[in-house]
Amino acid sequence: MDSLHSIMPEHQKGKHLSLEERVIIQTRIKDCFSLRAIAREIGCSPSTISYEVKRGTVLLYSGKQKRYKAKYGNEVYHLNRQRCGRKSDFLKKNDFIKYVIKHFFENNWSLDVCANRCMAIGEFSSDQIVCTRTLYNYVDQGLLAIRNSDLPEKLKRNTKIHRVRKNKKKLGRSIEERPKEINNRKEFGHWECDLVLGHKTRDDQVLLTLSERMGREFLIMRIPDKTAASVMSAFQSLRSQYIEHWNEIFKTITTDNGSEFADLSDLEKVSNTLVYYAHPYTSCDKGTVERHNGLIRRFIPKGDYINNYSLQEIIDIETWCNSLPRKILAYHTPDEIFEKELDRIYQTA
Structure with missing residues (x-):
């Protein structure tokens, strides 16, 4: 042998x-x-x-x-x-798969929201669903009616090197003066502000957008043009809606150094709101509102005339953004967080 x-x-x-x-x-x-x-x-x-x-x-x-x-x-x-090996739960959990497909196409939810929102509200238990990673695997395997081309964020993400360039113009307080506690996103009332352009012509309207850092509440206001006067007029209109509790709801606003925001620091003269300006060419300083602007692009592609969209369509986009469950909010919606904070402010007033 x-x-x-x-x-x-x-x-x-x-x-x-x-x-x-x-x-x-x-x-x-x-x-x-x-x-x-x-x-x-x-x-x-x-x-x-x-x-x-x-x-x-x-x-x-x-x-x-x-x-x-x-x-x-x-x-x-x-x-x-x-x-041996893990067996697919695709057929066993058919009810959950139908739930995912329905909300993905009807409500434009992401696969992660579909997989976790149902547990957050108690509609499915953990043994009745599959995880987010498995749903993406099902897409790659062709088991779902969802294709990779239907996932707007899957292939476009790109990491960039963070560079802080010296600010050549001084519009107001620098973001470097902003309290570090704001970065923790644990206090309500800190907002980021930006503009969304449609067609790059002078006769097209512009969207002024604001996003609250803690609860991700998103506000969209249509203004006639990209000027400082139009921006301030929109803020005056917004301030009139929350005049009694403006200082509690809008504690700080962070924006970029565009000329359209040159007069925004004037809010400090009529309220307790502090305005901070981000570093030049550093959109990540206000990443929350930038991310939400990307959600708008799902409905209004770059180059489209904003004039072609009715006010109701703009409101519908805002409503969709604020009713979208978020992983970072434990699959609650921005509207739920915002209403909870408003109730707290009104009760303590």
Whole structure:
């Protein structure tokens, strides 16, 4: 049998036993070798030999004799291999799959929101759903009616090196003066502001957008043009809606250094609101509102005339953004957080 073993390739660590190695085990057991001696000869753990012997042992002579058989052990091994591995829950959880497809197409929810919002509101339990990663795998495998082309964020993300450039113009307070506690997003009332342009012509309207950093509430206001006067007129209109509690709702506003926001710091003269200006060419300083502007682009592509969209359509976009459950909000909606904070402010007033 030494000649039989000499032609056998050396056993690789971590690999399963082959039929030839099982034959060696059968032969060495017949020659009364210990399990450790067999393991040293094959080049594996003694536990591997012990498990294999238990797996491949059969009863002979009407059950009076136990003996290891290499062929039987190999058959049991291949049978177990067919049964191993995680099985797909696609068919078992058909109700949840229908729920995902419905909200993905009707409400424009992301797959992550579909997978977790239902648990946040108690519509499905954890054993009735599949996770976000599995849903994306289903898309890649073609099991869902959703294609990768239907996922607007999947292929466009790109990481950029963060660079802080020196500010050449001074419009007001720099973001470097903003309290560090605001970065934690644990206090309500800190907003980011930006503009969304349609067609780059002077006769097209502009969208003024604001996003609250803690609860992600998103406000969209249509203004006639990209001028400081139009921006301030929109803020005066907004201030008239919350005049009694403006200072509690709008504690700070962070925006960029565009000329359209040159007069925004004038809000500090008529209220307690502090205005901060981000670093030049650093959109990540106000990433919340930038992210929400990207959501607008799902409905109003770049280059489209904003004039072509009615006021009701703009309101519908704002409503959709604020009713979209967010992972970072434990799958609650910005509207739910915003209404809760307003109730708290009005009760303490």
